[in-house]
Amino acid sequence: MASSNSNTETIQEIMATYKSLPPRPAIEELEAAISVIKTVNTEEKQKLDQISIQICPQDVSPQLFSVLQEIRQTMVLFQSHEQRKEALHILNVDQTYQTFDELIQKASKCVLGDTQLDKDDDLKYPIGNFQKQPPISDESLLISNKISKVESFKGLVMSSSTKATNLPSGVEESEKLSMMKVAALIETIAKQDGKVLDLQSKLMENIEWLPVSLGKLSNITELNLSDNKIMALPQSITNLTSLTRLDVHSNQLINLPDSFGGLVNLLDLDLHANRLKSLPESFGELNSLQILIAETNDLEELPYTIGSCSSLVVLKLDFNQLKGLPEAIGKLECLEILSLHYNRIRKLPTTMANLTRLKELDASFNELEGIPESLCFATSLEKLIIGKNFADMTTLPRSIGNLENLQVLDISDDQIRFLPESFGLLSKLKIFRADETPLEVPPREITKLGAQVVVEYMADLVAKRNVTPHEIKRKRKGFWSWICMLFSG
Structure with missing residues (x-):
């Protein structure tokens, strides 16, 4: 016992x-x-x-x-x-x-x-x-x-x-996640076949990398990693072949994985406010990409393969170090918005004539010496912002009048003195800005009266210049005949 x-x-x-x-x-x-x-x-x-x-x-x-x-x-x-x-x-x-x-x-x-x-x-x-x-x-x-x-x-x-611990189904809004908790969340979403992972401003300050297990989320469609301190994305991110939207803005990314182009279903990519110096050549494999936001980085050039992003509609590259654009940019036939504000671009490629759907072009605050005549074949253009190119910008293309749909034109702080004669054909122009630009034709007092007044002024000026010598002679003859009749009476 x-x-x-x-x-x-x-x-x-x-x-x-x-x-x-x-x-x-x-x-x-x-x-x-x-x-x-x-x-x-x-x-x-x-x-x-x-x-x-x-x-x-x-x-x-x-x-x-x-x-x-x-x-x-x-x-x-x-x-x-x-x-x-x-x-x-x-x-x-x-x-x-x-x-x-x-x-x-x-x-x-x-x-x-x-x-x-x-x-x-x-x-x-x-x-x-x-x-x-x-x-x-x-x-x-x-x-x-x-x-x-x-x-x-x-x-x-x-x-x-x-006896076991189950991971929570969600994460508290105010909670900052450690690497371990991020990895656990990834495992949970992978098991539940989740479609969205939102880690915006969720990671602890010391997390600069993401777990390699991120590649398990092959069925995820939206991934938000913005407002963290991430320095690199794992190579395994290219396993996320169902991904349609990726937001990594406001991190510390220096580069993207070489195989980044494997995200073949990506539609919307936000890379702004990072430290990227270049984009991988595989970028051209993103045939479905429609929106690329890469503002406020250190980009010095775009890969020539960018021309293969045939679905691109919006391309924003403001606040970078770009010195030019590849000729392949002309292959982006779906492009509607191209923003290049605050770069170091001196010339725009002539192939931009092929951008038949382009509606907005912002090339302000660059070092542009002029706009290529070929751009005037992009007749869908509605908004052209080329101000703040200062001493470099001295002329507008002579055939600017071909831009029959142009509604907004900004040439502020340039050194343009004469508007082209074809300016008078811009019948849809609603806004014309030429602040601090030393225009002589038309006079500055005319530019202050509104876009259509400027258009009419240029149209009248051209009409007067186009009067033939024969018409002038006939007018002069009529004038002297009238004088003679006056005195003979």
């Missing part, structure tokens, strides 16, 4: 100890943890590699620069450690549970009187090992999943095996 009581007390202590463990991680949490550690390891290696190839400035001693590099490397390692911490904790908890599972199975055999129990049975997850860093691999995850699904714990463990 005493032995029975002692066994009962022992079983109770075993169960109490088991129940005192923190909640058992769900499979999704384990997958997320593994994804986080892989991502952090990749990020850490790339950062350390970048530091190792840095060149010492000429005005800094090599020894001092070496110390600086070591400090930078130490900071990278520390940041990586902090980002791994939560993921490693989850894996350690899971490994602890696996160790307990095996121990409880041994205890069950003792209670059931299993005489074959070997006191020296080796544990698959030995005591004490759970404190070490677990192996991070897909194989370890598979083993973990199998053990989580084993139906053991007969008699002794019973309902204790159901």
